[in-house]
Amino acid sequence: MKFLTEDFMLHNEYAKTLFHKYAKDEPIFDFHCHLEAKEIYENKNFNSITEVWLGGDHYKWRVMRALGIKEELITGNGADEEKFMAWAKTVPNLIGNPLYHWTHLELKNFFGIEDSLDENTANEIYEKCNELLKEEDFKPRRLIEKSNVKAICTTNDPIDDLKYHELLEKEEDFNVLVKPAFRPDAALNIEKEDFKAYIEKLSKASNIEIKDLESLEEALVSRINFFAEHGCKASDHGLNYVPYVEASDQEVDEILKKALRDEKITRSEEDAYKAKILTFLSAEYQKRDWVMEIHTGAIRNNSRKMFANLGADVGNDAVNDYSTSENISRLLSDFEENGELPRILLFTLNPKDYYPLSTIGGCFNRENEEGLMNIQIGTAWWFLDHKNGMIEQMEMLAQTSVFSKFVGMLTDSRSFLSYPRHEYFRRIMCNFIGEIVEKGEYPWDEERLGQMVKNISFKNAKDFIKIDM
Secondary structure, X not given: OOOOXXXXXXXXXXXXXXXXXXHOOOOEEEOOOOOOHHHHHHOOOOOOHHHHHHOOOHHHHHHHHHOOOOHHHOXXXXXXXXXXXXXXXXXXXXXXXXXXXXXXXXXXXHHOOOOOOOOOOHHHHHHHHHHHOOOHHHOXXXXXXXXXXXXXXXXXXXXXXXXXXXXXXXXXXXXXXXXXXXXXXXXXXXXXXXXXXXXXXXXHHHOOOOOOHHHHHHHHHHHHHHHHHOOOOEXXXXXXXXXXXXXXXXXXXXXXXXXXXXXXXXXXXXXXXXXXXXXXXXXXXXXXXXXXXXXXXXXXOOOHHHHHHXXXXXXXXXXXXXXXXXXXXXXXXXXXXXXXXXXXXXXXXXXXXXXXXXXXXXXXXOOOOOOOOOEEEOOOOHHHOXXXXXXXXXXXXXXXXXXXXXXXXXXXXXXXXXXXXXXXXXXXXXXXHHXXXXXXXXXXXHHHHHHHHHHHHHHXXXXXHOOOO
8 A cells, every 4th residue: 555645544535525625725823832933033944954854853852762873863963964864764663653654744745755764765855855945945934834824823931022023023025923822831830940040030021020929920910911912812831740739829929938048849839839820820811811721741851861961852751640630620720710711721641631631621611702612622742642642632522522622733843844743633633533424423414524624623723812814
């Protein structure tokens, strides 16, 4: 059977119809990614396919290490061509891994290359990709536009000056919206050694001296307002686990002051502080009609030696196994009692959490004029954005909630070539629906199902985040 045909991953006629007629040409709203507005604005050609493919891609780094490849050819000072050859040597081993599919979708969609990447084809593919990357059509903005992307939400710290978002707003020849998303993790991570130093930076960015809980909240509101002025409509929170300890404002105020005095914080104090700040922030997001994204379930920087040598975000993270159920329930209840709930997306790295997160979230769905499912589990993310992970997430969402309101895919990527992941998701999603129909578990109503597919591909996310485009 030929690999990567037009009907790739579409295993019945219903799925084929839904993908080719309804999903394939829908635009993309990439509402959570790690692209840099600076790189989009500067719009420079990439030096090589190695730079755009392997630079910062910890997915690829992990599997290369699994094959014993030297770190010099992964994150080290190896030549671009040597690193690419090491990656080409890796790829044929990745049967069943989404990296194999993503790699070849990117080669086909962007470079018109349909050969499989391996040691025999590596030289020719490397040279062809590098020649094309010199062209105007392969600069970051054109790669985004050719992927039919309508809007992007980058991930930005509260102290970011958003300079490049401002500059992009003024660009008349680039019609893709690039908006910031507010990610205040550093302001929550009171247990970190650099917390006090970060608070000093936040003080400077907000022009508010942070000396207690009240002034910290004032500073955060100041930065939220600044982000809102730049079109921000979403926040994001990376939590290794869901923290929750009940505490009064006075108790949390003293915990913060302890940290600012460089005194040791207990785990209970850490959780009390984080729960209080998250509850405060949720109310501020709701006032501004922002979405609150919560990403949970990672154990970060597992190898202390690797962290010391290479730092964070290098493929040294794994799936956490904490229980999230009771804490997320209490946290959402606190959010609701402190003010109306914002729209919330709950992401997890551990599939065991799909069932509790979806059913707990369903307890907090409330009436709204737009008919939105305002609390829902997000798409399969990070270690789960493979075929089985996506299917399991979709099955759980469909069986416990309203699948037609699903906000769909995001890239969560640092690469300008990652947009075929949306195609990958859409193919899997159309096949998921097609198989339900084929089994006689839902009638073949092409108009209804076609619209459902179009909505999940683009419209639902657009309506949920509420960015005008």
